[in-house]
Amino acid sequence: MAEYLGWEDYLTIGVYFVLVLGVGLWSTCRSNKGSAHGYFLAGKNMHWIPVGASIFASNIGAPMFIGIAGSAAASGIAVIIYEWIAVYFLILLGWIFVPVYTSCGVFTTPGYLRKRYGGKRIRIYSSIFALIGFVLFNISIEIYSGGVFLKQLLGWNMYLCVVIILLVTAVYTIVGGLTSVIYTDTLQTVVLLAGSIVLFALSYTEVGGWRGLHDKYMNAVANETLMNKTFYSCGLPREDSFTILRNPKTGDIPWTGSLFGLSTLGLYVWCHDQLIVQRCLAAKSISHAKAGSILGACLKILPFFLYLIPGMVSRILFPDEVACADPTTCSKLCGNPAGCSNMAYPLLVLRFLPTGLRGLMLAALIAALMSSMTSILNSASSIVTLDIWRVARKRASEMELMIVGRLTVLVMVATSILWLPILEKVQGGLFWFYMQSIRSYLIPPWCMLFMLGIFWKRTTEAGGFWGLILSLVVGIVRMVLDFTYAAPLCGSGEVDERPSIIADVDFLHFAIILAVFTTICMVVISLLTEPRPERKLRRVTWWTRKDKNFPDPDTEDEEEDDEEKSEKSTQKEGSCMIASKAEEDENTVINEMEIQLPESKGSSNRLKTLCMMWMCGRTGDTRQQSTWETEDTHKQREKDLSFEEKPFWRRVLNISAVIIIIITTVLIAYFN
Numbered sequence: 001m002a003e004y005l006g007w008e009d010y011l012t013i014g015v016y017f018v019l020v021l022g023v024g025l026w027s028t029c030r031s032n033k034g035s036a037h038g039y040f041l042a043g044k045n046m047h048w049i050p051v052g053a054s055i056f057a058s059n060i061g062a063p064m065f066i067g068i069a070g071s072a073a074a075s076g077i078a079v080i081i082y083e084w085i086a087v088y089f090l091i092l093l094g095w096i097f098v099p100v101y102t103s104c105g106v107f108t109t110p111g112y113l114r115k116r117y118g119g120k121r122i123r124i125y126s127s128i129f130a131l132i133g134f135v136l137f138n139i140s141i142e143i144y145s146g147g148v149f150l151k152q153l154l155g156w157n158m159y160l161c162v163v164i165i166l167l168v169t170a171v172y173t174i175v176g177g178l179t180s181v182i183y184t185d186t187l188q189t190v191v192l193l194a195g196s197i198v199l200f201a202l203s204y205t206e207v208g209g210w211r212g213l214h215d216k217y218m219n220a221v222a223n224e225t226l227m228n229k230t231f232y233s234c235g236l237p238r239e240d241s242f243t244i245l246r247n248p249k250t251g252d253i254p255w256t257g258s259l260f261g262l263s264t265l266g267l268y269v270w271c272h273d274q275l276i277v278q279r280c281l282a283a284k285s286i287s288h289a290k291a292g293s294i295l296g297a298c299l300k301i302l303p304f305f306l307y308l309i310p311g312m313v314s315r316i317l318f319p320d321e322v323a324c325a326d327p328t329t330c331s332k333l334c335g336n337p338a339g340c341s342n343m344a345y346p347l348l349v350l351r352f353l354p355t356g357l358r359g360l361m362l363a364a365l366i367a368a369l370m371s372s373m374t375s376i377l378n379s380a381s382s383i384v385t386l387d388i389w390r391v392a393r394k395r396a397s398e399m400e401l402m403i404v405g406r407l408t409v410l411v412m413v414a415t416s417i418l419w420l421p422i423l424e425k426v427q428g429g430l431f432w433f434y435m436q437s438i439r440s441y442l443i444p445p446w447c448m449l450f451m452l453g454i455f456w457k458r459t460t461e462a463g464g465f466w467g468l469i470l471s472l473v474v475g476i477v478r479m480v481l482d483f484t485y486a487a488p489l490c491g492s493g494e495v496d497e498r499p500s501i502i503a504d505v506d507f508l509h510f511a512i513i514l515a516v517f518t519t520i521c522m523v524v525i526s527l528l529t530e531p532r533p534e535r536k537l538r539r540v541t542w543w544t545r546k547d548k549n550f551p552d553p554d555t556e557d558e559e560e561d562d563e564e565k566s567e568k569s570t571q572k573e574g575s576c577m578i579a580s581k582a583e584e585d586e587n588t589v590i591n592e593m594e595i596q597l598p599e600s601k602g603s604s605n606r607l608k609t610l611c612m613m614w615m616c617g618r619t620g621d622t623r624q625q626s627t628w629e630t631e632d633t634h635k636q637r638e639k640d641l642s643f644e645e646k647p648f649w650r651r652v653l654n655i656s657a658v659i660i661i662i663i664t665t666v667l668i669a670y671f672n
Contacts, residue, residue: 009359016191016363023187046279048288052295053189054279055090059269060192060303065345065365066145068303069311073322073344076217076241076312077671078253080304085262087297087664089270091657094293096542097271098280100454102289103545107281109274109450110387115551116453116540117461118532120391125468126446127387130274131380133442135415138275138376146369150362159417166373166413189299195364196306198357203313203348204305213309214242216316222323235325237315244671257508264515265439268447274379287645290653297660301667307345314344321347380412381405440511441479445471445518452522454542457534463526471518478502478510 071079106112110130114123143162150161207213218237225235240246245255270276283289315322322344324330327337334340349361385405390396396404445468452459478501485498496503505513538547645653 005358006355008356012359013363020187046282046284048291050186051279051283051292053186055276055296056299057189058275064307066342068307069345070342072308072311073315074339074341075238075252077308078244078246080308081244081258083300083303084664084668085266086270086300087660089266090293090297091661093271093280094290098289099286100542100545101281103539107386108382109272109277110383117464118536119461122461122465123387127383130383134376134380142369142373163417192364195360199310199361200305203310203352207313207316213312217312220315220319220323222320222325224329225325235323244668254506257506261508261511264444264447264511268443272450274383278379287649294656294660310348311344314348318347377409377412381408384408437482437507438479440507441475444511444515448515448518448522457537457541458526458531459522460526460529460532462529463522466525467518467522470521471514474517475514
């Protein structure tokens with residue numbers, strides 16, 4: 001398909017790459033990347049516009065082009081509920097969850113769990129779960145979908161396409177931290193919106209507006225389907241194609257599952273997942289965090305126009321390929337016997353857009369892939385450094401944390417590349433479906449852990465941990481059964497011999513069951529175990545978020561706190577020291593490198609040293625090295641986490657939140 005691209009398209013792509021890399025490197029000069037506070041939370045100085053744009057860009061990746069457009073081409077508009085329901089959760093994020101997270105001064109959501117429940121096993125378990133999820137869900141689907149799209153557009157080897165993009169994203173993610181990620185996300189959001197709006201406007205006009213879309217879509221059937229009655233029922237559009245809330249039994253996305261089961265998944269993704277929460281934690285104030293979440297919520301309305309409608313138009317324009325129903329024919333066309341609806345968006349870009357605009361849309365795809373990957377890499381870096389490395393290395397210096405964070409990005413990039421051969425053996429359409437179902441088997445317990453922790457002070461560490469373990473067993477059993485018993489292909493004539501727990505219980509309905517089971521387990525075990533002392537619940541629940549005192553450290557963490565204070569004291573005594581006395585020998589070479597730049601070695605050696613310090617996050621000025629998560633930084637925390645919003649802006653934000661909720665509700669009701 002590369003023959004569809006002209007030199008103008010390649011020029012557009014090249015300019016985009018240079019622009020993104022330039023913005024990424026420029027933003028590294030604006031951040032205090034020599035400290036954990038600056039690198040992982042952008043110095044907590046982000047404006048609401050970059051915060052909101054980054055929330056949107058972090059979630060909009062190649063799977064949205066492939067998944068939403070493909071699902072819309074196959075079954076209509078119901079898939080948009082995944083996007084529109086996020087509006088409610090983003091408002092909850094800004095108004096309910098961010099105030100709790102910021103009140104206790106955490107960098108990561110696993111860090112919040114440690115402060116709320118105490119101990120280390122929940123924090124470490126949640127960190128490992130998040131990293132596994134990044135590899136299995138986020139990174140894998142991103143690089144697979146993006147690689148397939150780029151291979152179709154450019155005709156290049158999929159490995160080459162993915163490696164180039166990963167290397168570019170890794171450069172500014174490693175060097176600049178969250179600041180670079182957020183600034184480049186803002187740029188990429190603009191590119192995404194520009195390219196997608198152009199394609200929407202042209203394609204929507206082509207089919208004659210909404211009425212033309214409705215009539216033509218309901219008659220968009222492949223010629224082979226019309227001639228072969230065996231697959232007739234499989235190749236026809238669904239009767240409820242233009243309905244969002246569908247029948248609980250016969251609907252492919254039942255309304256009971258989309259409203260209740262999807263709520264447990266959505267709450268975790270938008271309110272508890274480090275990938276999204278980290279953006280709001282980087283905001284300069286509560287007001288900016290709220291405004292950023294509102295902007296993100298407004299942008300989540302747009303996928304209906306940007307991806308869903310173009311996917312349906314693609315079925316109208318190219319029914320023989322997009323609406324393929326015969327497994328043999330589909331295998332020849334796209335290599336997937338389950339159907340070729342995932343080709344909907346790429347085909348529309350390649351065959352419908354004029355030269356030049358194709359390059360813009362390819363740049364939009366690259367923007368989606370890069371923005372998601374940078375967010376994933378930075379979040380993974382934060383979790384490994386602050387929630388795993390800090391447990392193993394309690395007295396780690398600031399420089400050590402910076403190096404570990406950067407090395408984590410490199411490891412995640414290498415893992416992403418090594419994962420490609422496995423993904424190539426998995427059929428793309430089935431993989432997208434299983435990604436959604438697997439989330440429903442694993443995520444609801446974590447959602448309930450956060451919800452109970454924030455709203456029920458009686459929840460204990462034992463209740464939370466063993467509730468997670470028991471629910472994990474139940475979820476894995478369902479997941480194994482789901483993989484063992486595959487659903488027969490439509491029109492194959494095979495009898496559905498799957499167990500009723502799989503055949504009759506949709507994965508979104510199972511998410512409801514698992515959430516209820518988890519809640520019962522956590523509540524019962526918590527009531528049977530000793531409650532957490534009130535002094536350790538300060539600022540970690542919704543009811544105690546405004547407590548003037550911070551929670552007392554856990555017994556097992558007291559030694560760590562003492563060591564951190566000792567380390568800070570050592571840093572004050574020695575202006576060129578970056579670690580405690582116990583690590584003096586380990587860091588002697590580094591410190592000497594920073595303060596000794598002998599002129600005898602010439603300017604080239606000094607330049608090398610400065611470049612190395614820049615890459616490692618060192619500034620040469622120890623006064624810029626911030627402390628973090630220590631009890632003697634309360635004054636700075638109080639300044640950062642102030643709940644005293646200006647009355648005028650508080651009213652404006654509250655009214656804006658109500659308006660966007662009403663608009664979303666009206667849209668869902670209108671298309672029901």
